[in-house]
Amino acid sequence: MKAVRPILLLALLGVLLFSGCQGPPIPQEVRQAELQELDLWRIGGPLYAPEGYQQYTSALRRAKDELIRESSRLSFLRDYGRVQADFKAVLQEGEGLRRRIEGEKSARAQDLQKQIAARRATIEQLRWLASIVNEGHLAGKALTKAEVLLAEASHLSGQGEVDAARERLKRLNDYLKSAQRTLAPIFARYTDHALLAKWQRMVAETVAESRRRGKMAIVVSKFDRLLYLYRAGNILKTYPVGIGRNGSSDKVRQGDSATPEGRYSIIKKRPDSTFHKALLINYPNEEDRAAFAAAKRRGQIPRSTGIGGLVEIHGGGKDGMTYGCVALDNDQMDELFDLVDVGTPVTIVGMTESKKELSSAVTGM
Amino acid sequence: MERRWGYLVLVFAVLFMLSGCSSPPQQELDAAVAAIKDAAAAGGEKYSPEDVKKLNDQIAAARDEMKAQEAKWFKSYDKSKEMLVKAKADADELKPKIAAKKEEAKKSAAAAEEAAKAAVDEAKTMLAKAPAGKESRADIEAMKADVKGLEDGLAEVATLVKGEDYLAAAAKAKAIGEKAAGVSDQVKQAMEKVAAAKKGKPKK
Numbered sequence: 377m378k379a380v381r382p383i384l385l386l387a388l389l390g391v392l393l394f395s396g397c398q399g400p401p402i403p404q405e406v407r408q409a410e411l412q413e414l415d416l417w418r419i420g421g422p423l424y425a426p427e428g429y430q431q432y433t434s435a436l437r438r439a440k441d442e443l444i445r446e447s448s449r450l451s452f453l454r455d456y457g458r459v460q461a462d463f464k465a466v467l468q469e470g471e472g473l474r475r476r477i478e479g480e481k482s483a484r485a486q487d488l489q490k491q492i493a494a495r496r497a498t499i500e501q502l503r504w505l506a507s508i509v510n511e512g513h514l515a516g517k518a519l520t521k522a523e524v525l526l527a528e529a530s531h532l533s534g535q536g537e538v539d540a541a542r543e544r545l546k547r548l549n550d551y552l553k554s555a556q557r558t559l560a561p562i563f564a565r566y567t568d569h570a571l572l573a574k575w576q577r578m579v580a581e582t583v584a585e586s587r588r589r590g591k592m593a594i595v596v597s598k599f600d601r602l603l604y605l606y607r608a609g610n611i612l613k614t615y616p617v618g619i620g621r622n623g624s625s626d627k628v629r630q631g632d633s634a635t636p637e638g639r640y641s642i643i644k645k646r647p648d649s650t651f652h653k654a655l656l657i658n659y660p661n662e663e664d665r666a667a668f669a670a671a672k673r674r675g676q677i678p679r680s681t682g683i684g685g686l687v688e689i690h691g692g693g694k695d696g697m698t699y700g701c702v703a704l705d706n707d708q709m710d711e712l713f714d715l716v717d718v719g720t721p722v723t724i725v726g727m728t729e730s731k732k733e734l735s736s737a738v739t740g741m
Numbered sequence: 742m743e744r745r746w747g748y749l750v751l752v753f754a755v756l757f758m759l760s761g762c763s764s765p766p767q768q769e770l771d772a773a774v775a776a777i778k779d780a781a782a783a784g785g786e787k788y789s790p791e792d793v794k795k796l797n798d799q800i801a802a803a804r805d806e807m808k809a810q811e812a813k814w815f816k817s818y819d820k821s822k823e824m825l826v827k828a829k830a831d832a833d834e835l836k837p838k839i840a841a842k843k844e845e846a847k848k849s850a851a852a853a854e855e856a857a858k859a860a861v862d863e864a865k866t867m868l869a870k871a872p873a874g875k876e877s878r879a880d881i882e883a884m885k886a887d888v889k890g891l892e893d894g895l896a897e898v899a900t901l902v903k904g905e906d907y908l909a910a911a912a913k914a915k916a917i918g919e920k921a922a923g924v925s926d927q928v929k930q931a932m933e934k935v936a937a938a939k940k941g942k943p944k945k
Contacts, residue, residue, distance in 0.1 A: 417794060440805055
């Protein structure tokens with residue numbers, strides 16, 4: 377009997393040792409929290425709510441450490457009650473974090489979309505401004521690069537790659553600034569109040585003359601790309617026109633592809649022009665000659681360069697560009713050709729009235 | 742009395758065997774960590790970030806299991822060893838998958854680059870065909886400037902491909918291709934306008 381007792385003791389010890397495998401089950405919240413953490417990572421926790429995510433993972437770590445501590449105890453001493461409570465708290469915190477992440481994600485996506493839309497609007501505005509003066513070739517390269525980056529940003533935004541999309545927008549800004557620097561001087565004259573006053577005075581004089589004489593007069597606004605035909609001081613017709621390649625500038629010399637600004641008149645009607653029909657005007661007038669001579673004296677124009685001439689209002693299409701002439705669609709040229717005579721005044725100006733949208737666009741530049 | 746001492750020695754011998762014969766699976770841990778690092782270095786974080794995250798979680802879980810065993814009187818590292826062996830096997834399995842994804846991204850980038858080049862070439866060809874008359878010269882010149890911008894973009898795509906940033910390369914190439922197609926369309930429209938204008942012009 378004495379020999380049996382120690383054997384029983386050993387058996388009991390063995391049962392106690394191996395009973396470690398049969399402890400209480402680990403709470404299901406542990407696995408749920410692990411899955412939740414993966415999910416929170418997947419939806420962008422570290423990116424959209426780094427602080428909250430850090431706090432959450434720290435809480436999860438503490439809960440896991442508690443689980444480890446509890447699991448280390450002998451099976452019959454284990455009690456996962458506290459562990460379960462800890463993991464429940466983690467799960468609750470995770471749900472709050474999920475809402476914060478989704479809210480932040482949505483806010484950032486909206487902000488990104490706004491930024492993309494704003495950049496798109498700026499590009500379109502610069503394209504529009506450049507097209508007004510036929511200067512698309514100057515800013516085109518920079519604007520195209522900006523458009524490519526915008527398309528990339530848009531694509532990345534759709535994939536939830538917020539940081540990468542923002543980086544594209546940041547690089548895009550450099551190209552926009554470059555395009556703005558190129559175009560700003562060209563538009564400076566359209567926002568020059570003194571110049572506008574001069575143009576308005578020229579138009580007023582032309583219209584007054586038309587009224588006084590009861591005759592036709594032509595006014596061309598280069599900015600608006602419109603030709604107004606006046607009869608007895610009232611607008612009879614309005615035609616869209618195309619102007620010179622460097623149309624925004626005032627013509628100074630031969631070959632500058634600028635459309636002259638000033639008060640002229642029709643000196644010849646050409647029914648068989650290369651460009652359908654044409655009305656030749658008396659460029660250069662006295663004022664142009666004086667300006668040309670002054671520019672030459674200042675050394676702004678090479679000695680061998682002439683003042684140019686043969687500036688016409690002709691057909692060929694309003695959508696094109698010219699070397700300085702004013703171009704209409706052929707059917708409208710037919711109409712205008714029949715309505716005017718040699719001697720009809722032609723006043724060409726930069727613009728006839730201040731353009732609020734241009735001023736704000738240029739100010740924005 | 743002597744027999745009692747004998748039993749005590751026997752009990753301690755059993756306890757010693759059960760608690761001391763098991764050591765942490767350090768070798769397996771090192772191997773698993775190295776395998777995951779390899780997978781990450783092969784591009785895992787870019788091409789399979791979730792899989793890499795899961796592998797790291799597997800390692801963390803194995804470490805937790807090891808910690809739990811370390812605190813016990815009677816240690817058994819079998820489970821953690823098993824977890825680490827699985828993590829290594831998963832990492833080894835992931836590596837060729839990442840390589841395949843990278844290769845796929847490389848092919849996609851190459852295809853997008855080719856398509857973009859073709860689209861830019863097409864736009865250039867269209868621009869060369871466009872009438873040189875003054876009716877459309879400003880538009881054509883503006884579009885030529887656009888194409889120069891696109892050509893610069895193609896050079897950037899080549900740089901990205903060289904740097905193995907295939908996803909960014911593909912995105913840029915796609916954007917260039919779309920823009921180039923837009924330029925070609927604009928040229929077509931400009932040519933149609935010019936043709937229509939010429940049609941309306943009387944013969945001299």
